[in-house]
Each structure stands twice: as structure tokens, then as C-alpha cells.
Amino acid sequence: MSTASGRTSGAVRAKSDPLDLAGIDDMLSPEEKAVRAAVRQVCDTAVDPYVAEWFEKGELPAIRELAKELGGLGLLGMHLEGYGCAGMSAVDYGLACMELEASDSGIRSLVSVQGSLAMYAIRQHGSEEQKRRWLPPMAAGEAIGCFGLTEPDHGSDPAGMLTRAVRDGGDWVLDGRKMWITNGSVADVAVVWARAEEGVRGFVVPTDTPGFSAPLIKHKLSLRASVTSELVLDGVRLPGDAMLPEVRGLRGPLSCLNEARYGIVWGAMGAARSSLAAALEYAGQRTQFGKAIAGFQLTQEKLAHMAVELTCGTLLALHLGRRKDGPGLRPEQVSMGKLNNVNKALDICRSARTVLGANGISLEYPVIRHMANLESVLTYEGTPEMHKLVIGQAMTGLPAFR
Structure with missing residues (x-):
């Protein structure tokens, strides 16, 4: 039974979780x-x-x-x-x-x-x-892998890759460069995509193969707690059975990227939640003008906006997850999730940073670290522009990539 004020009488409602107001x-x-x-x-x-x-x-x-x-x-x-x-x-x-x-x-x-x-x-x-x-x-984590697709001059357009795979008798010989490769310098095996005579093919490359090297990329200001490398392939000779036999063309690497993008849809909301939690806790402890800044209207406006965006992004991630477990997930749906959730996570981190004031740039709090990391997440596994074009093509039936 409801009272005139709209409150439910009888059972006592459980206290809501400030980081999950929608339940x-x-x-x-x-x-x-x-x-x-x-x-x-x-x-x-x-x-x-x-x-x-x-x-x-x-x-x-x-x-x-x-x-x-x-x-x-x-x-x-x-x-x-x-x-x-x-x-x-x-x-x-x-x-x-x-x-x-x-x-x-x-x-x-x-x-x-x-x-x-x-x-x-x-x-x-x-x-x-x-x-x-x-x-x-x-x-088991006993062997570490990396994935070589992006090149120094070919990111959003992998069809232009310059890495080549040439048959030599029963072997393959790979030459080329890959860039911005997570895990590269510590990997035991690399999945490398190269252009062969019959089209783009994937190769399983043990990293102790002569001619393979993975110099570490330094001077990053984002994803600093991560190993990022260049892959250098100088006459890397592989046996014929090193090629991935079940796929040919860009469908292979793009199918893998969709898997990784799905994880980003969820992961970005983790960074956002962590930043909101830090801002909420700080606002309750930081006192200005005689009271906690959580009690000021403008601070509550920021907290409320962050909570709404976090809720919407998490619901989208869960919806896409249920689809992936059920009827299936289309590429444009993954693009929609990645585009929305990373952008919203960045907005949340930036707003949380302002709540913390000068302390927001300190590594004593997680916010600036998440904010810097998300600048990389924003553009890897597909830039915002590319995901907008994927969505646009799904809506109009017209590709606008060129």
C-alpha cells in the first residue's frame, strides 16, 4: 500500500548502494x-x-x-x-x-x-x-601471448599493412614491423598478421625465432603499468604449419578485435566506478566553508551526473553481455558499447578529478591514473571515429570509410 507521499508503507527498504542506485x-x-x-x-x-x-x-x-x-x-x-x-x-x-x-x-x-x-x-x-x-x-599464465596487427603507418586501415609473408619452399618468411603491441617484450608467442600472395594470413610465431625482436616502447604517459612494444620481423623463417589455417583475409583479425572490444565495454565502467568511488569518499571528508563539500549543490550535481552515466554504461554492458551469451552480438553493437562507454568513463574521470581538486592529480588517488589510461583505451581497438562509421554504416547501409 502506498501513502499519499508515494512512499511504500510496511516493509523497510534496504539502504541503496551509492555506486549502484539502479540496483x-x-x-x-x-x-x-x-x-x-x-x-x-x-x-x-x-x-x-x-x-x-x-x-x-x-x-x-x-x-x-x-x-x-x-x-x-x-x-x-x-x-x-x-x-x-x-x-x-x-x-x-x-x-x-x-x-x-x-x-x-x-x-x-x-x-x-x-x-x-x-x-x-x-x-x-x-x-x-x-x-x-x-x-x-x-x-595457466605459464606462456604469455601478444597480437601483432597495428603497424607504424597503418592503424585504422589494416588493409594497408606492409608486413609480408613469402613462401620459401615449405617455409614462410616474414618481414615487417608492428607497433603498440601489448605484452610484446615479454611474450612467448605472437600472433602476427601479414600480407601473403593469397591475402592477409595469421601466423603463430614463437618469440625465440631468429629475426624476431620486440623492443620496449618507452616515454608513455598512459597505460604505464603495461608492457607495450614494437615487433620487428627481419627474415623470420617459420614452418608451413605456423600459419593459422582456418581463416583468410581481414575477417580473421577483425573477429579477434571484436572480442577484445567487448571486454573494453565492461572495463571502462570499472575505471569509471573507481573514480566515482574516490570522488564520493573524498567529498564526504573534504571540508570547505565549514562543511563537507558533499553537502554543496554543485558537488552533488557532479556526483549525480556521474552516477547516472555509470548506470547507463553498465546497463549497456550487461545488455550486450546477455546478447553475446544468447542471440549473438553484431559488430555495430560492440562499436556502440565501446564508443559510448569509453567516452562516458572519460567524462566521469574528468568530473571526479574536479571534485578532488588539486588532489585529483596525485597518484595517492586512482583518478588521474584512470583518466590517463582511458586516453589510450579511447583510441585502441578502434578510434571513436571508426566506431561512429561502423554504426553509421549499420544505420544507412552505406560505407563511409573512404
Whole structure:
């Protein structure tokens, strides 16, 4: 029964979660919440106490130990089936990405590149021998993978790639350069895309192959707690069975990118949630003009706006996850999620930064780190412009890429 004021009489309402005012948690199963809690626990112990220092120093010194810990939890390739992979749902994977990026975008990138790019390429397009050789150790975190598609002069237009694969007897010989490659300098295996006579093909390249090198990219001001490299292929000779046999053309790498973009849809909301939480806590403690700044109207306007945007982005991520687990996910739907959620996450981080004032630029708080990281997330796995064109083509039926 409702009273004249619109309040429900009788049962006492539970106090709402200020970071989940819409009650999205009620839409998750107990199993999904358990996955999220397990990822949060490992991030609380293995990442959060150290990540600000890693970011400040521009290094990820414990990457192999961290990979094994994440692998032991089943997070690497967790949405893939068989070969040591956990075979969990898309929503489970999304929730994991959200928690990982709530700690740092670089950590989520480590997991995304391993599972959604390198492992997915081998699982989806590889031979049985390639799957058996690489997927079990990669799932366990005992082997680290990277994904070589982007080149120094070809990012949004991979069709223009210059890396070449030439047959020499029964072998392949690869020559070229790849740029901005996460995990490159520490990888045991690289999935490299190159132009062959019959079109674009993928190759599984052990990184100890002569002619392969992966110099570290330095002087980054974003994704600093992440290993980013160039891949150099100078006459890299591979056996004929190093090629991924089940795909030809750009459909191969683009299918992998869609997998990774889906994780970003969730991950960006993790960075946003972390920044909102920091702003909310700070606003309740910071006193100006005789009271906590949380009590001022303009501060509450910022907090309310951030909460609404976080809710909308998380609902979109959950909707896309349910679609991925059910009827399927189309490329333009992934583009819509990536475009919206990264932009909204950046807006939330920037607004949270203003709530913290000068403290907002300090690594004592996570906000500036998330804000800087998201500048990379904004343009990798497809720039905003490219995702707008994907959506535009889906709406009009007319491609406008050229």
C-alpha cells in the first residue's frame, strides 16, 4: 500500500548502494557475483597495493607472476572452451574485465590481449596442433601471448599493412614491423598478421625465432603499468604449419578485435566506478566553508551526473553481455558499447578529478591514473571515429570509410 507521499508503507527498504542506485546487482546471478568477488579479491591483494608505483615508474615488474596468478584463477581465455580454458559466460568475462580495470586499464589489457586476441585467434582459427601446443600454457599464465596487427603507418586501415609473408619452399618468411603491441617484450608467442600472395594470413610465431625482436616502447604517459612494444620481423623463417589455417583475409583479425572490444565495454565502467568511488569518499571528508563539500549543490550535481552515466554504461554492458551469451552480438553493437562507454568513463574521470581538486592529480588517488589510461583505451581497438562509421554504416547501409 502506498501513502499519499508515494512512499511504500510496511516493509523497510534496504539502504541503496551509492555506486549502484539502479540496483543492477539484482540482475546478476549468485554465480556471476561470485566470479566478480573472486576477481576483486585477487586485485585487492595482487594489484591495488602496487599499481600506483608501477604506473609512476612506468613498469610492470611482476607480469609473469601476475599472469600465473590470473591464470590460476581461470581468467586467461576464461570465455573460451576446452584446452585448459574455463569456458565461462560472456557476462562472467565482462564482470572480470570491470574489476580488472577498476584496478588499472593496463591489467585488464594484459588479460584482454592474452585471452581475447592471442588465445582467441588460435582457438578460433588455429590448427589442432597449434591449439594443443599453446592454449593450455597460455590459460595457466605459464606462456604469455601478444597480437601483432597495428603497424607504424597503418592503424585504422589494416588493409594497408606492409608486413609480408613469402613462401620459401615449405617455409614462410616474414618481414615487417608492428607497433603498440601489448605484452610484446615479454611474450612467448605472437600472433602476427601479414600480407601473403593469397591475402592477409595469421601466423603463430614463437618469440625465440631468429629475426624476431620486440623492443620496449618507452616515454608513455598512459597505460604505464603495461608492457607495450614494437615487433620487428627481419627474415623470420617459420614452418608451413605456423600459419593459422582456418581463416583468410581481414575477417580473421577483425573477429579477434571484436572480442577484445567487448571486454573494453565492461572495463571502462570499472575505471569509471573507481573514480566515482574516490570522488564520493573524498567529498564526504573534504571540508570547505565549514562543511563537507558533499553537502554543496554543485558537488552533488557532479556526483549525480556521474552516477547516472555509470548506470547507463553498465546497463549497456550487461545488455550486450546477455546478447553475446544468447542471440549473438553484431559488430555495430560492440562499436556502440565501446564508443559510448569509453567516452562516458572519460567524462566521469574528468568530473571526479574536479571534485578532488588539486588532489585529483596525485597518484595517492586512482583518478588521474584512470583518466590517463582511458586516453589510450579511447583510441585502441578502434578510434571513436571508426566506431561512429561502423554504426553509421549499420544505420544507412552505406560505407563511409573512404
